[in-house]
Amino acid sequence: MDAYIIDCLNLIVRWLHVITGVAWIGASFYFVWLDNNLEKPPEWKQKKGIGGDLWAIHGGGFYEVAKYKLAPEKMPETLHWFKWEAYSTWITGMLLLSIMFYLGADTYLIDRSKADIGQGTAILIGLSSLIGSFLLYEILCRTKLKEYGLAFGLICLAYITAMAYGLSQVFSDRGAYMHVGALIGTVMAGNVFNGIMPAQRALVDAVTKGTAPNASHGLNAKLRSTHNNYATLPLLFIMISNHYPMTYGHQYGWAILAAICAITAYARHYFNLKHQGISKPSILVISGALFIALLIAIAPPRPAPVAKDANQVSFSQVNTIIADRCTACHSDHTTLFPTAQGGVKLDTPDLIKKWAPRIQARAINSHDMPLGNMTKMTDEERATVGLWIQQGAKLD
Ligand code: HEC
Structure with missing residues (x-):
């Protein structure tokens, strides 16, 4: 395809990807913020089943937000769902990956000094890494492991590290990073599709029919939205990492990726604890310090001083x-x-x-x-x- 047309497609799709991504993460941050700031409502609201409320001012108007303990007595006429932000971010992301790294595999994905593979093989490896990760995660979510948050997180981190290492052996450095980002994004969009949406539909269904909602749906949704929450900051770093060759272009780029995932997921932990009423700012301080330590550790070696009598390179x-x-x-x-x-x-x-x-x-x-x-x-x-x-x- 003509290089100019590819550039135009790249521009349009990347723009849409950023817009939808901002909407997805913006909405998800906003709801986390809401949950963290709800206060005990007055008596009359509690009687209606409202568990928490808050007031805000924005854009020249007052907002009164109320969250029900379970659900309102009667379904409102209009209920806003937040799912297309996630789906359209994933769809545009896959399109962008295809335009840049699959159509342009020879330029961006394949690094013949690492692996002399053809375009078809490279695309096959790339797509299998996404589908495989998605399936593996879905299986993990159906095992007992899901009840042990820390162990689950550590296994995911080990998996991400292994994938970053493995992909960096066959792909260009950037191609490897971007595939780790894409596999995290795929799992996250899958969480909305397979966990959060079904749970919300079941809840709405139960309220409409006046039956008790099945608690297991709710737990499943909670689990997956917690996972998404921890994955957000690592994902965002990977998406901007192509500006920072000191990370992906480093000899141990895969390990740097893993370290940044761990540090930024830990930073997110601060907000999740806050949600439970625990404020531990030390977490933010420690993750900031770890991040700076990492940047110092990966600094390029100072070049040996040039001998005085060395020939000037012309x-x-x-x-x-x-x-x-x-x-x-x-x-x-x-x-x-x-x-x-x-x-x-x-x-x-x-x-x-x-x-x-x-x-x-x-x-x-x-x-x-x-x-x-x-x-x-x-x-x-x-x-x-x-x-x-x-x-x-x-x-x-
Ligand atoms: C096959 C094409 C290609 C070759 C050859 C190439 N570059 Fe680049 N270069 C790019 C592309 C694409 C970008 C823009 C994307 C990016 O920044 O990664 C870029 C961006 C840059 C930037 C700008 C971004 C910044 O960091 O400020 C610099 C500097 C650069 N290249 C230096 C070089 C040098 C030096 C060489 C030769 C040793 C070189 N490039 C050879 C494709 C190439």
Whole structure:
């Protein structure tokens, strides 16, 4: 397909994905916030079966929100459900994954230095990782394990770590990260579809018929929404991680992914405890400190000081390397892409100098550029460019 058309599809679908994702997570954060802020209602509300209420002001108006202990006596005429936010986020996410990583598998998903696989095989591995994870999770939710929250969480974390490691052996670094994100997102959307919605339908049904709702439905929904809650922050990190090659492009990118999942899920624990009336701000402090410790731990090694008598790397050497390895995607005359990628052009000495810090970040500290190493840059070339930058990026 024409590269421009693919770019347009990418733009439209990504935009929709962000919009629907904001709506999903926004609604889910809002309801968690509501639950955390409900207060004991006045007598007359309690008599109606209201368990908690709160007042808020927003957009120039007062809102009175009430939550029933179980359900209202009579079903309201209009009842708002929140499910399409989740479904449409998942659908647009799958479309985006397909446009970028499956249609563009050769560029974004396959890394021939890791595994020399074809487009079909890569897509098959990718989709199986999503379907397999979904099925495995659904099975886990039907075992006794679901009653042991911490053990369940640790098993999920171990699984995510294993998947991050396994996928990073066959896919490009970004492809591996994005598939871990997609498998978490698939499980989360599945939770809405398989757990939360059926429970809510059963509840509405029971209220309409005037029968007692089946408690097991409610428990199942609670379990799954708790899981989704813990998964939200890790998922959001993965979705923005492509801006941070220091994470996915690191030698131990898979372990960094696992660590960030653990730390951010722990941060979410603060809010869940608060829901139960327990306030432990130390959790937020500890997770913040752990996150900073992680960033320090993954910092690129300081380059050895350059010997005084070392030869100055000449700019012409660097210029040749950049022309061979980068300008196919970063210039006015790109050959591998229709336009200069990431807004970066490396056509002239001044531009190369201007971009030196980012060249350092993307091609020396991490090996995330050239993309998929499509232009086959060697380690020696990286070392030469790195040394040139260290020596002050002089244009001689
Ligand atoms: C096959 C195409 C391709 C090649 C070859 C390539 N890049 Fe990129 N580059 C991209 C794409 C796509 C983006 C935008 C997406 C992104 O930032 O990951 C990008 C973005 C960048 C950015 C901008 C983002 C930032 O971090 O500020 C820099 C810098 C960069 N590349 C440096 C290089 C260098 C240096 C080389 C050569 C050693 C190189 N690239 C080779 C495709 C390529």
